Amino acid sequence: MLPLNGDRFLFYTWVSANRGVLHDTKGVLAADGTAHAALVAPPGFFPATFVGSELAFAWLTTDAFDFASNPARVLLVP
Numbered sequence: 001m002l003p004l005n006g007d008r009f010l011f012y013t014w015v016s017a018n019r020g021v022l023h024d025t026k027g028v029l030a031a032d033g034t035a036h037a038a039l040v041a042p043p044g045f046f047p048a049t050f051v052g053s054e055l056a057f058a059w060l061t062t063d064a065f066d067f068a069s070n071p072a073r074v075l076l077v078p
Helices: 008-015
Strands: 054-057 072-075
Touching: none
Parallel strands: none
Antiparallel strands: 054 072
């Protein structure tokens, strides 16, 4: 089970994978089971009221064996 809230931001990251500010967010794991993804947001992408908020990110696999990570929290800074 994915340890995240099913909110609009989660939906945005799902439908916008590998587009816009979401880099390498959908793909294939390397042979050693690793992958890297990034959220590269330009200034003003998040409203100023979000500064100081935390976002939680997690990964999941959707192949024959489904796995999900623990959430990683990211603090939004100016």
